[in-house]
Amino acid sequence: MQRVEYWIGNVVIKYRWLFIFALLSFAIISASGMQFLTFSNDSRMFFSKENPQLQALEALENTYTKVENVLYIIAPKSGNIFEAKTLAAIEFITEQAWTIPFSSRVDSLSNYQHTKAFEDDLVVADLISGAEALNDEAIAEIKQIAITQPMLLNSLIDQKGSVTAVNINIIKPDDGSYKIEEVSKAALALDQLMKDKYPFLDIYLTGGVMIDTAFGEAPVRDMRTLIPVMFALLLFLIIVSIRSIMATVATLLVIILSTITAIGLAGWMGIVLTPASANAPIIILTLAVADSIHILATVFYQMRNGTTRYDAIKGSIKVNLKPVLITSVSTAIGFMAMNFSDVPPFKDLGNIVAMGVMAAFFYSIFFLPSFMAVLPLRVKHNTGKQIRVFTLLADLVIKRRTPIFWSMLVLIIATSAGISKIYLNDEFIKYFDHSYPFRIASDFSAEHLAGLEIIDWDLDSGERGGINDPKYLKTVEAFAEWFRAQPEVKHVYTITDIMKRLNKSMHGDDPLWYKLPEQRDLAAQYLLLFEMSLPFGLDLNDRINLDKSASRMTVSTPNIGTAEILDLERRGREWLQLHAPEMTTYGSGLSIIFSYISKRNIESMLKGSIIALVLISFIMILALRDFKLGILSLIPNLTPAFMAFGIWGIFVGQVGLAVSVMIAMTLGIVVDDTVHFLSKYQRARKEHNMSPEDAVRYVFKTVGSAIWITTLALVGGFGVLSFSSFQINAHMGAMTTITIIFAIILDFFFLPTLLLKLDTKK
Known part of the structure; x- marks a missing residue:
């Protein structure tokens, strides 16, 4: 040497x-x-294509819809969203949200598809329309509906009625035309527009796109x-x-x-x-x-x-x-x-x-x-x-x-x-400190609403049209109720909530009929009638697969760590193994990965x-x-x-x-x-x-x-x-x-x- x-x-x-x-x-x-050199800011870059959890998520997205989201959190300084001027602002941002590039769906308190009976017909309409002209009585009725709907409570509105959310689903085409910078720029522009137009509102911007x-x-x-x-x-x-x-x-x-x-x-x-x-x-x-x-x-x-x-x-x-x-x-x-x-x-x-x-x-x-x-x-x-x-x-x-x-x-x-x-735990929202506005918005969302941590469950009935089977619906409902009883869970979104609401509406809005239909053909008719009444962009493709053999249940939690997420997913899987072994599956979603x-x-x-x-x-x-x-x-x-x-x-x-x-x-x-x-x-x-x-x-x-x-x-x-x-x-x-x-x-x-x-x- x-x-x-x-x-x-x-x-x-x-x-x-x-x-x-x-x-x-x-x-x-x-x-x-x-x-x-090129740069990627896709949060999925942390996972290899061979990652089994990523493969499971992609399979779920291919079955339902593959989307990202932009989420606006709206908090009136008055502490009450049920005011004419605030409802008008929600209505305005809901309309403007459709202008964001690649938007495929907008969900808000304004366009929530409320169902009610009118003689023998089912009426499906936006919960809020012409907000500026609403009187106190009409606003009180809207509030009563909103805070009693499981689909809205803790998801698009908090229990106090002081915070609401507007969620925009962004679909990512496979042709390479998707540009996150374009979506982000439009989302930030709308955020600034709302702050300028409605200074009495505190507005927070988060969601997958902003992450x-x-x-x-x-x-x-x-x-x-x-x-x-x-x-x-x-x-x-x-x-x-x-x-x-x-x-x-x-x-x-x-x-x-x-x-x-x-x-x-x-x-x-x-x-x-x-x-x-x-x-x-x-x-x-x-x-x-x-x-x-x-x-x-x-x-x-x-x-x-x-x-x-x-x-x-x-x-x-x-x-x-x-x-x-x-x-x-x-x-x-x-x-x-x-x-x-x-x-x-x-x-x-x-x-x-x-x-x-x-x-x-x-x-x-x-x-x-x-x-x-x-x-x-x-x-x-x-x-x-x-x-x-x-x-x-x-x-x-x-x-x-x-x-x-x-x-x-x-x-x-x-x-x-x-x-x-030492213990193993991770919170991907906390990868960013509070110098990032989206982190502040995410923490605010977790405190008042459901948060961004979710577990998706693909619940298969095993047969075509099986989601209308009363036995299947009862199992899904029991699974959802079990999750709602867990301390970590803030919100559960499942098809059974829609079925119960439809059953109630088809029986003259009688509260006693807020339960699952007991006949398969009746459930199928209700669902078909509801789907035919939904406007463009608010269909159920993100909840039900094409042949109606499976449905998607989404469990939302505050921004908890990986240890708690994995434990919650494990307990959910054990519940299925015990009560519905034929439906046993793994929870999915970015939080799980x-x-x-x-x-x-x-x-x-x-x-x-x-x-x-x-x-x-x-x-x-x-x-x-x-x-x-x-x-x-x-x-x-x-x-x-x-x-x-x-x-x-x-x-x-x-x-x-x-x-x-x-x-x-x-x-x-x-x-x-x-x-x-x-x-x-x-x-x-x-x-x-x-x-x-x-x-x-x-x-x-x-x-x-x-x-x-x-x-x-x-x-x-x-x-x-x-x-x-x-x-x-x-x-x-x-x-x-x-x-x-x-x-x-x-x-x-x-x-x-x-x-x-x-x-x-x-």
Whole structure:
């Protein structure tokens, strides 16, 4: 290996201009792929096509209707929606909602299809018409109807009559003509129009379309705010630590080239950016600093000791090639292990960062030394203070090795114990903080109405026209009543409520007949008569399949977490197995898929983490050519992740989608400092024949400053990411930051004391 290191050092110096030109050309060609980058803000991007829960949802949507929605929540400042001016506003927005592109259905208090008897006929009409001319008596009648209808209560109106909703279903054609930006823009325009026209109303805008819009907005926000902050922070750290303008310029070039190379290659590969993968530049910016810092730290260290610039560059390549290669490959393996994830955006994030890390390796080993060889390089001598600080730290660790070792062991055990407090839970609405208007609207909806978390049940009768069978209807009704009795449930929408209302209307609106028809042919006649009376856009295609063999029941809950959603779905399935085994099915919907994805992702990433661990361990043993050191390296590499999870369990507890990839991701990152520490320690022991104590001093003196600087850069980079308004990125940044902090603590205090205890070989 040393021959290779010497040869590379000589070649880099000799052909420096060629390397500079070639690598810049490669970066430009790679970066040109950015023109092919596309972005997806579909919330379903988190699920692979093989995901069984997604397949079940798509099957349900193909049976009924495949829609997204826009939801307006209207809250009069007076606290009463049953006023002429408010009802007129509801009527106005209901009419205007049809102008939103791709709208296929509008449901509101205004166009609720109220049924009543007129002699022997069934009259179906809008609940509200000509609201401005309504008198108090008519409004009182409307209120009485609205607050007693199960289909409206807690869905389109709250129990107090103070909040109402207007829901617009948006159908997504398969011809590719659907543009979410167009729908979102129109929805926001109508929102503003209502606020200007009716200042006495508080209006909130949410729904699936607005959620997807927020998914598109999240990475734009991060790129606009976090990347400049991250870049400024890195620039500050590099200038302060290196104290060389030329070296700072060279390092920034390596960072920029690594980032644009990875993003450009992603474009060439056809990778679609998402809110999760769009933060790859921040991670690459952070990781790319480490290699350059280690190369430059060694160059300056040798030049201060009288070595010429060219020889110092060659010496730096000799000393750092192996550890930089090991750390780059290990980090790339850690991120590539994210391909085991069941979440496509995490796979893309892992692949993009892996490409960036390997690009940073080549730019650091070939471009950076070549560039430094042609720049006027001066050495500042005041950095000797840093060396003295780390020499004193080494002496402290050596002198107090026993108490430090046991203190570190207690810290490891105490923090890792917090893992027992971790529980799996996720709330996809809370992926966004309250800086997003839709999040405020969603929370308001969950507080006053049904919320956005739903479970859909496809209840099959087993025969054509079977939904009219009184036995089937009674089972569905019992199932709905069971759900209504559950504390988590706010609203249940089922065909049986329509059947009971029709039966009542066809018997002269007698309340005693508000029950299910007892004859199949009668139920079929009622339903046919009702469907024939419905206006365009308000049919029952979203409730009943074409041959009327099955119906769809929708259970709505407030914005609860995945654990509660899965538990509710399980209990519902158990009810069916016990009372209607022939109708047993799984609940479906986006809430269910998001609830399952964290669990599935943790299981898949556990396999990926184990494989990454085996590969990294093999690389460490092979590169160090020392089985004991290679196995020993696993302790400071694995332990920080367990400690971070423990701290998370103690102070947060809830683990969601973002945290499920942490072990694999951080495993490759924390290897960096450990590899440099062990490689320098091994060099001191074997090449310089130093004692374990002197070897520890040598490590702190030669690489302590570089480890400290790279750690600051990593903590700064991922710390900045933790301020993202998108929870997945924020949690990823926070957990990685905690892990890296524990990693440097262990590398500076636990690893050297462990080496001093175990390395007794003369």
